[in-house]
Amino acid sequence: MSLIDRLVRNENPTNYIKEYEELAKQYNPVDLGLGYPDYLPAKFITEALSEVLSSECVDDHQYTNPQGHPRLRNALSKMFSHHLNINVDPEQEMLVTAGSSEALFCAVMGLIAPGDEVIVIEPCFMVFVSLIKMAGGVPKYVSLELEENFKDSQSFAEWKLDRKKIEQIFTVKTKAIIMNTPHNPTGKVFDMDELTFIADLCKKWNVICIADEVYERMVFKPKTHIRIASLPGMFERTVTLGAAEKSFGVTGWQIGWAYGHPLLLQALRVLHQHVVFNASTPLQIAFAKMFEEEYDKLGQTTSYFEETEKDLREKRDYLVGVLSKIEMKPILPQGGMFILADITQMLPHVDLSSEKEKFIDLKFVKWLTKQHRLQTFPVTIFCSENNKKSYENLIRFCFVKKQSTLEEAAEILKNL
Numbered sequence: 267m268s269l270i271d272r273l274v275r276n277e278n279p280t281n282y283i284k285e286y287e288e289l290a291k292q293y294n295p296v297d298l299g300l301g302y303p304d305y306l307p308a309k310f311i312t313e314a315l316s317e318v319l320s321s322e323c324v325d326d327h328q329y330t331n332p333q334g335h336p337r338l339r340n341a342l343s344k345m346f347s348h349h350l351n352i353n354v355d356p357e358q359e360m361l362v363t364a365g366s367s368e369a370l371f372c373a374v375m376g377l378i379a380p381g382d383e384v385i386v387i388e389p390c391f392m393v394f395v396s397l398i399k400m401a402g403g404v405p406k407y408v409s410l411e412l413e414e415n416f417k418d419s420q421s422f423a424e425w426k427l428d429r430k431k432i433e434q435i436f437t438v439k440t441k442a443i444i445m446n447t448p449h450n451p452t453g454k455v456f457d458m459d460e461l462t463f464i465a466d467l468c469k470k471w472n473v474i475c476i477a478d479e480v481y482e483r484m485v486f487k488p489k490t491h492i493r494i495a496s497l498p499g500m501f502e503r504t505v506t507l508g509a510a511e512k513s514f515g516v517t518g519w520q521i522g523w524a525y526g527h528p529l530l531l532q533a534l535r536v537l538h539q540h541v542v543f544n545a546s547t548p549l550q551i552a553f554a555k556m557f558e559e560e561y562d563k564l565g566q567t568t569s570y571f572e573e574t575e576k577d578l579r580e581k582r583d584y585l586v587g588v589l590s591k592i593e594m595k596p597i598l599p600q601g602g603m604f605i606l607a608d609i610t611q612m613l614p615h616v617d618l619s620s621e622k623e624k625f626i627d628l629k630f631v632k633w634l635t636k637q638h639r640l641q642t643f644p645v646t647i648f649c650s651e652n653n654k655k656s657y658e659n660l661i662r663f664c665f666v667k668k669q670s671t672l673e674e675a676a677e678i679l680k681n682l
């Protein structure tokens with residue numbers, strides 16, 4: 267069976283994106299749907315690339331080592347050796363890819379064999395599921411559940427993993443788990459206790475961890491990002507994926523990476539060399555420069571990563587404030603670029619009868635785009651068929667947008 271035949275077409279998330287783009291063309295809405303900034307990148311970012319593009323060094327414009335340009339591999343290895351407190355070898359343990367999507371593709375295709383079970387935490391970035399199916403693997407779902415908590419006499423909802431359920435899903439057939447933290451779409455950042463629990467299960471059942479940490483630079487204080495590969499006994503069984511373009515807010519630049527034990531990385535390296543050969547050389551050099559500079563500024567107020575955290579935290583808080591005042595209940599994200607909001611209270615006051623979709627969120631999102639020119643994203647797109655019903659009253663907002671865009675959206679939301 268061909269790879270594409272293995273991909274169950276009606277669960278292919280790209281189908282929805284196409285429809286979404288068509289709606290956007292037709293209604294020209296304020297866009298808080300897809301996850302990318304609607305503003306220009308910082309000057310030092312575009313200057314770094316311009317500098318490479320006008321370089322008179324011939325090699326800066328030609329093929330480079332398929333594993334990644336040495337300067338970028340060195341910069342990334344230095345950065346992650348620091349974060350993990352483990353020496354990451356740029357020669358054996360670091361691979362540069364064409365975006366983290368390619369790293370993900372190579373990880374799943376390279377490590378999963380037909381019949382292998384792979385655990386995913388739902389709702390999830392559905393490309394995980396498509397790839398598992400393409401590899402002939404079997405996705406096993408465990409869902410995040412909303413728990414109401416009280417703190418400082420205020421009620422707030424938090425995403426929790428049911429430990430009994432996750433314990434039961436690990437078996438001798440389990441080959442891997444995909445751990446996405448910060449998590450898309452919920453914005454959950456897994457804490458040490460949760461990661462240790464999962465790490466212990468990986469060790470007990472000899473399971474590989476594919477750690478998707480593409481939103482690692484978007485973790486809002488006081489929360490901190492914990493890399494599962496840094497936990498005892500985990501580096502050797504974890505492939506960690508990251509994204510330079512997400513880290514610097516230039517999603518179109520598509521340079522990602524994977525790091526991990528050489529035995530695991532070897533599978534990705536071979537695939538990568540056959541699919542892409544090498545990711546764009548000038549982009550790699552530009553990112554190398556940025557990571558070198560960031561390394562020297564880590565933790566300082568002048569660091570771009572620090573500035574981004576502050577800026578995005580302010581945007582998040584603004585939109586959470588707006589949503590809290592209307593009949594939508596936002597679930598405060600600890601990381602990432604999205605806020606989920608519960609629309610249950612609003613439903614009795616809106617007429618969705620013109621929309622023929624199966625799930626409430628799909629109807630609501632279309633209604634909002636067509637009737638009020640505000641585009642958001644449905645959460646059932648991130649769920650397997652059997653689980654969609656549990657999440658259909660949630661919609662997703664992207665807050666990595668200009669303040670003026672957020673204000674335009676706020677105006678629409680206040681007048682719903």
Ligand SMILES: Cc1ncc(COP(=O)(O)O)c(C=O)c1O
Nearest residue numbers: 365366367391450478480509522
């Ligand atoms: C969780 C997650 N992983 C991976 C990706 C792929 O990112 P990219 O290919 O832009 O690096 C995305 C994109 O939105 C994502 O949300």
